[in-house]
Amino acid sequence: MTDSVPENTPGSPEGFVEPAGYDPNAVERKWRERWAARAANRTDIAGARRPFYALMMFPYPSAEGLHVGNLFAFTGNDIYARFQRLQGLDVFQPIGFDAFGIHSENHALKLGVHPMELIPANIANFTRQLERAGLMVDWSRTVDTTHPSYYKWTQWVFLKLLERGLAFKKKAAVNWCPNDKTVLANEQVENGRCERCGALVEQRLLEQWFFRITDYAERLLANLDTLDWSNTTKTAQRSWIGRSEGAEIRFRVLNPLEDAGSAAVHVTAEVGSGAQEIRVFTTRPDTIFGATYVVVAPEHPLLDAITSFEQRAAVSEYRARTSRQDLIARKTNKEKTGVFTGSYTVNPATGEMMPVWTADYVLMEYGTGAIMAVPGHDERDFEFATKFALPIERVVVGPGENSRTPLREAFVDDGDGRLCNSEQFNGIPVGEAKGLVTDWLESKHAAKGVVNYRLHDWCISRQRYWGPPIPVIYCDACGTVPVPEKDLPVLLPNIPDFKPDDSGVSPLARHEEWYRVPCPACGKPARRETDVSDTFLDSGWYFLRYPSVGRDDVAFDAATTKKWLPVNSYIGGNEHAVLHLLYSRFLTMVLHDAGYLEFDEPFTKFRAHGMIIRDGAKMSKSKGNVVNPDDYFDGWGADTFRTYLMFLGPFEEGGDFRDAGISGVKSFLTRLWISARDSHTNGEPDRDVMRKLHQTIRKVGEDIPKLSYNTSIAAMMECLNVVRRGERVAHRAEVEPMVQLVAPFAPHLAEELWEMLGHTRSVFDSGWPAFDAALATQDTVTIAVQVGGKTRGTVVVSPEAGEAEVLAAVMADAGIAKFITGTPKKVIFVPKRLLNVVL
RNA sequence: GCGAAAGUGGCGGAACUGGCAGACGCGCAGGACUUAGGAUCCUGUGGGGCAACCCGUCCGGGUUCGACUCCCGGCUUUCGCACCA
Numbered sequence: 001m002t003d004s005v006p007e008n009t010p011g012s013p014e015g016f017v018e019p020a021g022y023d024p025n026a027v028e029r030k031w032r033e034r035w036a037a038r039a040a041n042r043t044d045i046a047g048a049r050r051p052f053y054a055l056m057m058f059p060y061p062s063a064e065g066l067h068v069g070n071l072f073a074f075t076g077n078d079i080y081a082r083f084q085r086l087q088g089l090d091v092f093q094p095i096g097f098d099a100f101g102i103h104s105e106n107h108a109l110k111l112g113v114h115p116m117e118l119i120p121a122n123i124a125n126f127t128r129q130l131e132r133a134g135l136m137v138d139w140s141r142t143v144d145t146t147h148p149s150y151y152k153w154t155q156w157v158f159l160k161l162l163e164r165g166l167a168f169k170k171k172a173a174v175n176w177c178p179n180d181k182t183v184l185a186n187e188q189v190e191n192g193r194c195e196r197c198g199a200l201v202e203q204r205l206l207e208q209w210f211f212r213i214t215d216y217a218e219r220l221l222a223n224l225d226t227l228d229w230s231n232t233t234k235t236a237q238r239s240w241i242g243r244s245e246g247a248e249i250r251f252r253v254l255n256p257l258e259d260a261g262s263a264a265v266h267v268t269a270e271v272g273s274g275a276q277e278i279r280v281f282t283t284r285p286d287t288i289f290g291a292t293y294v295v296v297a298p299e300h301p302l303l304d305a306i307t308s309f310e311q312r313a314a315v316s317e318y319r320a321r322t323s324r325q326d327l328i329a330r331k332t333n334k335e336k337t338g339v340f341t342g343s344y345t346v347n348p349a350t351g352e353m354m355p356v357w358t359a360d361y362v363l364m365e366y367g368t369g370a371i372m373a374v375p376g377h378d379e380r381d382f383e384f385a386t387k388f389a390l391p392i393e394r395v396v397v398g399p400g401e402n403s404r405t406p407l408r409e410a411f412v413d414d415g416d417g418r419l420c421n422s423e424q425f426n427g428i429p430v431g432e433a434k435g436l437v438t439d440w441l442e443s444k445h446a447a448k449g450v451v452n453y454r455l456h457d458w459c460i461s462r463q464r465y466w467g468p469p470i471p472v473i474y475c476d477a478c479g480t481v482p483v484p485e486k487d488l489p490v491l492l493p494n495i496p497d498f499k500p501d502d503s504g505v506s507p508l509a510r511h512e513e514w515y516r517v518p519c520p521a522c523g524k525p526a527r528r529e530t531d532v533s534d535t536f537l538d539s540g541w542y543f544l545r546y547p548s549v550g551r552d553d554v555a556f557d558a559a560t561t562k563k564w565l566p567v568n569s570y571i572g573g574n575e576h577a578v579l580h581l582l583y584s585r586f587l588t589m590v591l592h593d594a595g596y597l598e599f600d601e602p603f604t605k606f607r608a609h610g611m612i613i614r615d616g617a618k619m620s621k622s623k624g625n626v627v628n629p630d631d632y633f634d635g636w637g638a639d640t641f642r643t644y645l646m647f648l649g650p651f652e653e654g655g656d657f658r659d660a661g662i663s664g665v666k667s668f669l670t671r672l673w674i675s676a677r678d679s680h681t682n683g684e685p686d687r688d689v690m691r692k693l694h695q696t697i698r699k700v701g702e703d704i705p706k707l708s709y710n711t712s713i714a715a716m717m718e719c720l721n722v723v724r725r726g727e728r729v730a731h732r733a734e735v736e737p738m739v740q741l742v743a744p745f746a747p748h749l750a751e752e753l754w755e756m757l758g759h760t761r762s763v764f765d766s767g768w769p770a771f772d773a774a775l776a777t778q779d780t781v782t783i784a785v786q787v788g789g790k791t792r793g794t795v796v797v798s799p800e801a802g803e804a805e806v807l808a809a810v811m812a813d814a815g816i817a818k819f820i821t822g823t824p825k826k827v828i829f830v831p832k833r834l835l836n837v838v839l
Numbered sequence: 840g841c842g843a844a845a846g847u848g849g850c851g852g853a854a855c856u857g858g859c860a861g862a863c864g865c866g867c868a869g870g871a872c873u874u875a876g877g878a879u880c881c882u883g884u885g886g887g888g889c890a891a892c893c894c895g896u897c898c899g900g901g902u903u904c905g906a907c908u909c910c911c912g913g914c915u916u917u918c919g920c921a922c923c924a
Contacts, residue, residue: 453923454923658851665864714864
């Protein structure tokens with residue numbers, strides 16, 4: 001079974017000689033070599049007449065090698081791509097490597113190997129495994145994000161955003177490990193501690209580069225309606241963008257001098273000069289009459305200016321305490337804390353004085369970084385007000401309540417509440433009141449209606465080594481100067497000491513020879529930007545590059561791009577449902593607006609594949625449940641492994657990996673092999689077998705485009721069971737089309753059998769088998785017979801049989817007729833399916 | 840807490856638009872051919888009952904001639920997001 005040596009010797013009984021069996025390793029080696037020699041998978045980019053771009057998310061080439069999760073995704077894409085090729089399209093299925101980033105860098109640090117050595121070795125290993133998997137990938141057009149020929153154009157994309165005013169610098173908080181002296185990504189912080197050394201992580205404010213993706217929020221949201229994407233993905237994007245309508249309300253901060261009886265004379269220097277104003281965002285302007293205090297985030301720029309002398313120590317102590325927390329802990333800590341600033345504002349609706357507090361439950365990055373607190377109708381404000389004894393007012397009543405019903409908890413329902421204790425607005429339903437109150441405040445110049453987004457600008461700075469240097473130069477005379485395009489790429493220098501230090505700036509800053517450059521504008525001494533960019537920028541445009549790989553003069557060629565993009569089909573994991581896909585869409589829109597692209601959405605169709613788990617859990621090294629594809633390639637062959645992975649469950653849902661089921665798939669392929677090998681051309685093919693075959697051709701042709709691979713495989717198995725029933729030897733016409741059907745799943749085997757059947761060209765150039773509806777038609781159908789809704793039996797009739805005919809057949813069947821004890825009240829007849837006699 | 844998806848035999852999973860629940864595969868049991876079988880083939884396999892039949896798609900209601908599928912309420916699981924004002 002596992003080798004190609006004939007298993008029966010010539011001297012075996014009856015002179016029967018078992019011909020060569022199915023040896024996957026030999027077959028797969030042969031076709032790998034043949035495909036390579038013929039350049040069978042190379043796409044004619046320029047000459048293609050019916051281009052079809054079948055893209056899969058490119059992998060991060062980890063040192064552990066190809067993960068089954070990767071293989072599952074790639075196989076699913078490959079089947080789709082090969083199917084389209086069998087339909088006669090010119091399919092382009094490229095692959096590349098997303099190899100920059102903190103993950104690679106940390107791994108390199110751990111091993112003590114430089115990433116510039118490590119990454120090529122990993123890529124070589126990945127490439128070997130991917131070739132072994134039999135993917136129809138065009139290896140002449142791969143992309144490696146860490147190669148200067150690629151990141152030159154990543155830097156170019158940055159410059160395009162800078163030109164358009166969409167790249168800017170501002171201070172932002174990062175996670176900082178005081179022990180490792182390094183900036184950490186959110187995923188490197190575990191329970192407030194550094195994942196490597198366990199030290200408590202702090203926040204640090206650093207100047208960082210951002211992309212103004214928020215300018216595109218509305219368009220990113222609106223375009224979703226036009227895309228053929230998995231619904232879960234669209235929903236995730238919508239909630240990530242997080243559009244909410246509300247009002248921005250202004251609160252004047254009272255000058256402490258005006259505060260009757262105050263002794264706070266010394267604070268005048270800070271506060272006395274002119275009226276300070278706090279702007280808040282709220283989705284509930286209707287509750288303005290219930291606002292009893294105002295809270296600003298500890299990072300709010302006005303906090304110092306509005307803090308009174310007496311409260312200074314408390315406020316700065318509080319702010320220091322907040323900044324000592326890492327970004328995650330800050331957001332998960334539920335216990336409310338905060339301090340009074342010593343200032344007051346006026347409620348524009350009631351004219352009442354309201355204290356201004358600072359508290360970390362208000363986040364600087366959302367809205368305006370300040371809120372009006374309405375403890376009666378917001379859970380968080382209620383909790384805070386209760387803890388600090390601040391007033392709680394009811395301004396909305398639910399059904400059965402009145403303005404004096406006590407509030408035991410915040411009443412947050414905005415569905416069928418009506419306003420109360422709100423003067424002229426009393427009795428108005430909440431929904432209606434939102435607009436009316438906003439208009440009223442607007443007329444008093446105290447507010448305006450606004451739309452706010454949860455989405456915030458994209459921080460692309462990384463104070464790290466392993467990424468493309470951000471192509472900017474700082475000159476004392478000229479300011480921030482973009483690196484001229486002719487000077488790209490800004491090469492990442494090969495430095496041995498790439499480990500981050502306690503400076504909070506990239507290791508590149510330690511290399512004067514790299515860091516010091518003449519200003520491109522005036523020639524005077526200047527300094528390079530030492531931050532590198534986020535990996536999401538690398539992956540945000542790679543799909544534009546593939547068809548133009550090899551062009552060194554442009555990022556992507558205009559005519560080629562017009563021909564091949566947008567991507568026809570994109571398949572990838574839902575873990576990238578939000579960031580990668582959103583950033584790619586954003587960059588596409590920007591490049592469209594800049595005149596480089598004719599389309600503004602990159603992926604016409606996107607489907608998220610599921611995840612492969614094992615023993616009910618994600619595969620991970622720590623759990624020891626990782627599957628190494630090499631073992632399965634060697635033991636079962638790539639064709640069996642591919643087909644098995646697709647048979648596990650619905651492609652878009654993933655499945656539970658277990659060794660148990662793989663033998664069934666292997667035996668299916670082996671049996672197909674035997675039937676094809678032994679097929680004959682004597683006489684005519686069997687009518688019933690041909691019917692099943694054509695039903696299968698239809699079914700597989702319908703299921704593959706739906707990515708319903710598991711049911712396609714089941715259908716082919718059924719068909720083969722019919723072909724081989726009772727040890728039948730197949731007629732050639734019965735199995736030949738099956739070789740074409742199975743080709744997307746088991747490409748090596750299909751090629752071998754196709755050749756065995758006498759063809760000289762590749763099975764992938766043979767087209768999809770023709771479906772003959774006449775052959776697929778059933779002569780008879782089995783109709784379920786119910787009496788009073790209970791199934792009592794079946795009758796076999798012609799597909800054209802009408803109700804009367806079927807009823808007659810039913811009455812002729814004593815086993816069913818005995819249940820029909822009276823005169824039928826009603827008979828329900830569904831042609832070809834069911835007859836229900838209701839008594 | 841919010842959002843999304845999902846609960847079907849011993850197991851992975853099928854089931855069109857509301858129309859025979861359990862396709863296909865694994866596993867299990869029996870058999871054929873064999874020196875042999877991890878090959879191939881045949882038969883059986885949701886539960887109960889000798890049988891006629893009865894019960895069965897997370898739980899409880901409902902709509903319908905008919906519900907895995909639709910509606911209402913609840914439970915559980917997985918995955919996102921998480922003090923979003």
